[in-house]
Amino acid sequence: MALQFTLNGKTVEFGGEARTTLADCLRHHLGQTGTHVGCEHGVCGACTVIVDGEAVRSCLMLAVQAEGSQVTTVEGLSEGEDLSPLQAAFRKHHALQCGFCTPGILTTAHALLTHEPDADEERIRHVLSGNICRCTGYLPIIEAILDARAAYADGRRGKPA
Amino acid sequence: MKLSRLEYARPASVAEAIELLQGTEGAKIIAGGQSLIPVLAFRLAAPPLLVDIGKLDDLRGTETTPAGTRLGARVRWCEIERDAALRRAQPLLAAMTDHVAHYQVRNRGTVGGSLAHADPAAEMPGVAVACEAIMHVAGPAGSRDVRSEDFFEGPLQTVLAEDELLVGLTLPPWPPGRRWAFEEFALRRGDFALAGVAVHYGRDAEGRMHDVRVGAIGAGETPLRLRAVEAELEGRKIGETLISSAAKLAAASVDPMNDLHADAEYRRALVATLFERAMLRAEHRQEEGENGPAVHP
Known part of the structure; x- marks a missing residue:
């Protein structure tokens, strides 16, 4: 699998396995550990990210399903060190x-x-x-x-x- | 847990999706994935191939005609939530949707996914059965229509063959003036219901009910239609005594399961209580106006 999506305004590439959830892709492959993983089956909401403007659970989505999408994580909510x-x-x-x-x-x-x-x-x-x-x-x-x-x-x- | 190794394909047409299903034994369709991915994360299933129908735009959209309302399999809960015309056209669907899962799940979860997953406690299958919806199924031999009551075979089991996929469903037209309610009880808001009841009926000027439909979820191996309760109510005037006797009949008509969350006896009692609540809500519906529950933007 080799695909691209936009993460917090920058184009990123992912070349991992198809079974990788978006949450694991963000944390393990892209090093963006702001997204937390709690239950890993869609109950706790900790891994929520914004995909194409909508809040979704990133543990209930495969990274490959984000191909071409705009993904915003907590790292993308503010600019620089200032709080939003x-x-x-x-x-x-x-x-x-x-x-x-x-x-x-x-x-x-x-x-x-x-x-x-x-x-x-x-x-x-x-x-x-x-x-x-x-x-x-x-x-x-x-x-x-x-x-x-x-x-x-x-x-x-x-x-x- | 992490998902088992799998292959992934994203077909460009329904025909291509069916070919992919035919080509790999045990392949599964994924749309929103809000039911399937938890199953994979628990390793209750390990399909070798996921066929993602997320780019099949002809499975999106809704259309209401005099023949009824057709919903594409990929219609999401959040879309129903925001569609005021659809909510007016199918008020029971709207009332039910307000109970489905949480905000984030509603942004990806689909009508078709819920039906094909066939959890006996899920709302959509219950409403499909209570409304006598028709399921539209595509397979190698072409399309076929299945009555919703024949579609569900058991917990997480439907009549869909390995190489078939659900492309949509049609809800019959909703006659004006019909009363309806959907009531469920869950331990936490948005969780799966321990049990739920859907009712809808016509009502003449004297208050006599006709064409009564009663459905129940979380109360058997599949979503149920409670025909004995329907027959009890048909042609009669709604009143406390009738609701109470029909509630007892509703409890006697279901066959709930024991599980971690509630035993069968408790679920049976819930069905009676929820039925009573649903009848009262339906009867007092007029006060809420014609448009049904509130629409979120």
Whole structure:
């Protein structure tokens, strides 16, 4: 297998086995370890990445299925060392503790707010049901996402002001 | 676990997909992969070849005509969620879709994948059976249509031959004024249901029900249609006593399994409770307006 896709704006190549999941391709072949792998069967949400604008579980997708796609991982959410407004809201609200689930929650919330900048608390809770966090009790995460909505209004797509 | 070694092919047509299935014994179709990849990750299956139908665009899209609503096998849950016209045309499908898995899975999971995977607790097979949908199957000898009730043979088993693939299904037209509800119970939101019930019926001016359909999931080896319950309700006026007696009949009509998550007795009781909830929701539906549940953008 030899294929290309775009990862966080740069073209990357993958030449591994067809059975490789996108999650393992990102971590082991491309060295992008921001994407965390929890359950490896689509339950925990930790490995969530954004493929062609949509949040998906990268453990439930083969790397070959990403051929030609635009893939965004947590590494691609901010430019340089500065936190994105969403990430800054997570820091402000203490929306993480151990941080294992955080990359999957950030990518999920980024995709959600990009599509639905006015998502209400109920919608955010509904969407977050696909991500397991064992530290925070979720409430600070919901507060952070609600707070970050302003950065997605008026087509800003989560960019710093 | 990591998946077993496998080959991968991405055909450009349904005919090519069928040729690939014929060429390798044990080859499996993959679309969204949201049911299949977990099975591979647990090594419950190790197909030598995955045939990815992810580029077959003629398996996408929905079309509603007076003959019903045709859904391509590759229609994803998120597409149903966003399609207001489809949700009006097939309100039970819409109500069911709101229970399917989580946000990320709904972005890749497909209608055809759920049907072909045939988990007895999955929502789509239950709605297909409760709506008397027709499955469209392509194979080496051409196409054939299969009634949904004949399609499911057992847990994870369908009538699809090794060299056949599901290309879509047609839901019958939804008559105006029909009442409906889909109720399920899962331990956590988005998880597989321990059990679920779908009901839909017409209702005359005096409140008498007609053309009643009742389906159940997680309550047997396949999605079930509860014909005895349908017969009990047919032609009668809905009321507390009738709902209660029909709920008992519903519990007696199912044959649930014992497993790690719930025993058969519990699931049987759930079917009765969910049936009652579904009937009440259906009956009070009018207050929610014609358009059914909310549409997410």
